[in-house]
Each structure stands twice: as C-alpha cells, then as structure tokens.
Amino acid sequence: MIAAVVPTTTWYLVLAAVLFGIGTLGVMVRRNPLVMFMSIELMLNAVNLSFVALASRLGDINGQVVVFFVLVVAAAEVVVGLGIIVSIMRRRASVTADDLADLRG
C-alpha cells in the first residue's frame, strides 16, 4: 500500500522550499562568513532542485540547461567570495561578520 505511493512534483517542490528556508535561516543567524556562504549554497541548491523537478515534470530540457548555468555561476561566485574572505582575513584575525566594516572608504 505504502510502496504504491509515488512522489509527485509537489513533494520535490516542498522539499526545495524547506531547504530554501533553512538556507535563509543560516544566512541570517550565523556570523561566520564561510558558513554564511555555505548557507547561500543551500539556497542555490534548493532553487536547482525545483528547476529540475519542474523540468522533469513538464518534459522541458531547458530547465536542466538553466541549472547547468547556475552551477557555473555558483562556482565563480564561490571563488570570488572566498578570495575576498581570504584577503580580508589575512589582515585581521577575527572570523565574525560583525567586524567586517573594512569596505568603508
């Protein structure tokens, strides 16, 4: 009886929404910039998940192509963000986002 239940697209979309909410919480609660970056990755993954679910539901491959481009942009974003974090952390030892007022002119 239970084995006959097949997960529908709605289930995947709800899962993606919950994952997005957890990522939002992480960005707002955590103060370590690295962990905030990881939470942004969680949100990106949630969006990717809903893209793939809808692409497979609608039979349209363009959703998966969009996810491919999102992956590329996410990789570039992580590289640049971690470079900025490394260059900031090199001149000050603290690891919380509260102290990062250095970008002021």
Add this chain to the structure above:
Amino acid sequence: MALFVFVCSAAMILVGALGVVTRSNPVHAALSLVLTLFGVAVTFVALQAHFLAAVQVIVYAGAIVVLFLFVIMLLGVDRAENLRIEPLRVQRPLAFVVSTGVAAVVIAAIVRARDSLADPSRGLAPTGADAHDANVREIAREIFSSNTFAFELTSVLLLVAVVGTVLLARRQRSPGAGHPVRP
C-alpha cells in the same frame, strides 16, 4: 521504491542542511554541506537528470566543498564558534520568523498550484535501455544550439573570476611595494 529513494534523499538533504546551520565548527558544517549536496544529486537521479547529478557531485562536492575546506584550514578558523553569544538579541527569533515565513509562503503557493501540476497525462521523462544517454544528448543539443552565446560567456566569466581571485589573494611582497596605488 521511488518513495524509499525520495525519503532517503530528503532525510539526507534536511539533516545536512540543519547541520550546516547548527554545527559550531566550520569543518563540520562543510561536511554536512557534502551530505546535502549528495542528497540533491540522488534526487537529480530520481528525476532522470543524470548529467546534472554527475556535475553536482563533481563540481559541488568535489570542487566547491574542497575549496571551502582549503580556505577554512588555510585561515585557521577551524576552531568552534560559540553559538550562544548573540550580540543582536532580536536577530535570532526574527530570523526564525522570517525564514519560516518564506518557506510557508512558497509552500502555500505550491499547494495552490498543485492541481495544475497533477496532470497525469504528462509523466516523468522516459527511462529504459534506449534512453541511457538521452539526457546528455538533449542537454548538449540545447546548450550548443540555442544557448551557445551564454555558454561562451560562462567561459569568459570563469576566466575573469580566476584572474580576479588570484589578484585578490596574492600575498604582498613588502609593505608599500607590492600594492599598486591607483590614481
């Protein structure tokens, strides 16, 4: 079987995501992120997106998380952070409210749109022995026909990102000499 796969991958995704948010040690958070990314890859396989599942494992779990771990260990910030200290007292309950609100609004929209998604005439993508590389073929045809310009632009983006990061993270040789002063 499909239900079993869904439950397992959902458990991986949610446990990993909660681990990222709640673990105080950044290394543990990164490893929880690996768990989440693998769960998403399993979900991609269940949704017949085989190419994206492979890319997810290689790029995210293989490259991005390793980059995170490198930076964590390079900077020596792998000591645990005390999560009980919260300088802004309002921020944490407010963050709970906002994030549950965001998730609740999205879920409400999904539930409202459930009927339009529940059309049984169009199912998931076809499976079977004849379609073992159909996903890769379709994605390749789409990328290299109608999205060629965007694909070329991503190479420019990656090149610019790499050069910019090397410039950003370059160690200055001596104070005053290594850093060029812009006019």
